[in-house]
Amino acid sequence: MAEGNRTAIVTGGSRGIGREVALRLAALGYDIAIVYVGDENEAAETVAECRKAGVKAAAYVCNVASFEETKETVSQITEDFGSNIAALVNNAGITRDGLIAMMSEENWDSVISVNLKGAFNMIRHTARIFIRNKGGRIVNISSVSGLMGNAGQINYSASKAGIVGLTKSTARELAAKGVTCNAVAPGFIRTDMTKNITEDNSELLRTIPLGRMGEASDVADAVVFLLSSPYITGEVLRVDGGIAM
Numbered sequence: 001m002a003e004g005n006r007t008a009i010v011t012g013g014s015r016g017i018g019r020e021v022a023l024r025l026a027a028l029g030y031d032i033a034i035v036y037v038g039d040e041n042e043a044a045e046t047v048a049e050c051r052k053a054g055v056k057a058a059a060y061v062c063n064v065a066s067f068e069e070t071k072e073t074v075s076q077i078t079e080d081f082g083s084n085i086a087a088l089v090n091n092a093g094i095t096r097d098g099l100i101a102m103m104s105e106e107n108w109d110s111v112i113s114v115n116l117k118g119a120f121n122m123i124r125h126t127a128r129i130f131i132r133n134k135g136g137r138i139v140n141i142s143s144v145s146g147l148m149g150n151a152g153q154i155n156y157s158a159s160k161a162g163i164v165g166l167t168k169s170t171a172r173e174l175a176a177k178g179v180t181c182n183a184v185a186p187g188f189i190r191t192d193m194t195k196n197i198t199e200d201n202s203e204l205l206r207t208i209p210l211g212r213m214g215e216a217s218d219v220a221d222a223v224v225f226l227l228s229s230p231y232i233t234g235e236v237l238r239v240d241g242g243i244a245m
């Protein structure tokens, strides 16, 4: 297939923060490949919205925790979009919260597999494309939980702290190839993931210096900024209303 525009792959792009990132990148003229699991209608909605910007967009059902599935999906994306993959946003993530003394092995494994190994899998299968293209931009979504820790989220905060190390090592390893790799660490962002947290909870608000939860668009701003910079790499940018300063 002929080379198209520059393409951005956004994992977890069917809804929430990933959807907002996909829409912003579509508005900037990137073709959009969304990787997701779960609700087909949400993914179809995001794809339709992206296409309104006049770009090509498609959604791929793929469990990022699977080495083989991500390999096949990246290969399918290059077949469908051409090999001008310019950006990868590793945003897919899950929570399975619980206290450490009660946490099941399954809840530990699934969160590490999706949140941390998922980002590894996607970078592993796109790195050669970026190297061949002599450039690329990677942004991984971490969390303030990974920077500060959070009681009841040992699995999640370990996965998100892991993202920080993964980001910095990738940044160092691929810098000479013109590839940047950065992370965004959001605080409390209003999405389906946080639907059980409400701002009526004044305890929560007290922990946020700016006094409100963030919006997906606040995170998308940071992702777009990092994708636009040729000279920032290995950075972890907090988008948290000041929680982790």
Ligand code: NAI
Pocket: 011, 012, 013, 014, 015, 016, 017, 018, 035, 036, 037, 038, 039, 062, 063, 064, 065, 091, 092, 093, 094, 114, 141, 142, 143, 144, 185, 186, 187, 188, 189, 190, 191, 192, 193, 194
């Ligand atoms: P969400 O639950 O609304 O969306 C998650 C997305 O990830 C969906 O598109 C889903 O299809 C995808 N996904 C889940 N498991 C997957 C898998 N195994 N393979 C492929 N895709 C998968 O979540 P939200 O709130 O938009 O979060 C996005 C990212 O931001 C996550 O990494 C999350 O940990 C992180 N984050 C979110 C915060 C928040 O307050 N909402 C705060 C800090 C970080």
